Structure formats: structure tokens, C-alpha cells
Amino acid sequence: AQKITQTQPGMFVQEKEAVTLDCTYDTSDPSYGLFWYKQPSSGEMIFLIYQGSYDQQNATEGRYSLNFQKARKSANLVISASQLGDSAMYFCAMREGSVSNYGGSQGNLIFGKGTKLSVKP
Amino acid sequence: ETGVTQSPTHLIKTRGQQVTLRCSSQSGHNTVSWYQQALGQGPQFIFQYYREEENGRGNFPPRFSGLQFPNYSSELNVNALELDDSALYLCASSKTQETQYFGPGTRLLVL
Secondary structure, rough: OOOEEOOOEEEEEEOOOEEEEEEOOOOOOOOOOEEEEEOOOOOEEEEEEEEEEEOOOOOOOOOOEEEEEOOOOOEEEEEEOOOHHHHHEEEEEEEEOOOOOOEEEEEOOOOOEEEEEEEEE | OOEEEEOOOOEEEEEOOOOOEEEEOOOOOHHHHEEEOOOOOOOOEEEEOOOOOEEOOOOOOOOOEEEEOOOOEEEEEEEEOOOHHHHEEEEEEOOOOOOOOEEOOOOEEOO
């Protein structure tokens, strides 16, 4: 079973409007983190926002907010006031909590397949 | 604060060859993770290094190996290259259990 599901391969939004990108996740670990990254055509993954499983409030970072619904296992990204520069691939990712034998944490990210957002002028 | 850097940016190799990709982590970060991103897919975790030791590994064969140096920079080595190894290789650094910040990636093409 997929751990991260992004059901929207592509989305279009008009400039200055808000858009919601969907993400559902699957884990039995009570401790986990959810991330959204933006990947422009250049390839670099740019961190946008983080939500911890124990966080009581939805995360916000500027124009980005994360609609976290724990019971539904969803972590949708909301971008307000879309800009042309927001056109990119958007990836939802999860890190499950675990501790390795070395005392560090196995913090590998599990990514979804991404959503391509296109902002129209 | 210097971000994550990777070299080279692009690389072309032939099947059966070996390749080494390099990553310099962000200042203050002690953990480096490597990911492979095939065209049209999300990144797949290869392995992670913490304090110069492999700290977790994804579903990749042993011909994918790595190193982390005392300054926390890292290398990814791939032996006996196959056509399916063609991908964008991303390096990410972090402080333990915190947000991972990615470099610009190395695009590898295997012919």
C-alpha cells in the first residue's frame, strides 16, 4: 500500500486565487512528520512547510498553510494568492519516527508522486 | 549560511561504469540523506549517513554505496551502472530528526 498518495497529477489555478493540493498518508506509527516540498523545473526540492503528528494547530508559513486532518490521515497544502512563480511540482512527504542503533534517527522521507501546479495569468 | 551543494550538475556515463556524486551539507547539519528521483516520480530514499555511519537504507542494491566525511560532506558511489540508474540524484542535509534541506541535484544519464 502506498504510504503517501497524491491523487491530482495536475492542477490549474488562476493567478491570485487560492488552491488546495491533496495528500493522504498511511502509517501506524503515532509519531510522524508531514512535509511539503516544491520542485521547480530546475530540480531542487524547496522545503515549504512542516506538520508534526502531535501538533495541535495547523502549520502556516506565509502564503502556505497545511490543512491537517489526523483522523482522515490527510495533510492538504493550501496556497493562497497564487503567483506565476508558484508553477512547479509539489510533493507531499512523510517521515515516520524511529531511532537507529547509532542513536540518530532514521529520518528518511517517503514521497508521493507529486502534483504539477500551473498558475495561469 | 551556505546551502546544500552537489557536484557535478550533470553526468553522462555508459552501462557498466562507476560514478561518484558529491554533496556538501548545510552548515551545522550532521545528517546527510541521498535520494533517487526517476523521471515523473517522487524521490526514493537510498540511504542516510549520521556521524559517518550509514543510518538507514532504502530498497537499493549494494552497488549503491556511500561515505560521510568528518566535515559532514558525503559521497554516493554507484558501481556497474545500469540504464535504469538514469535519474536525478538528490542530497539532503539536516540536523538530527529535523527538516531536510535539499541540494540542486545531479542529473545522471546512463547510455
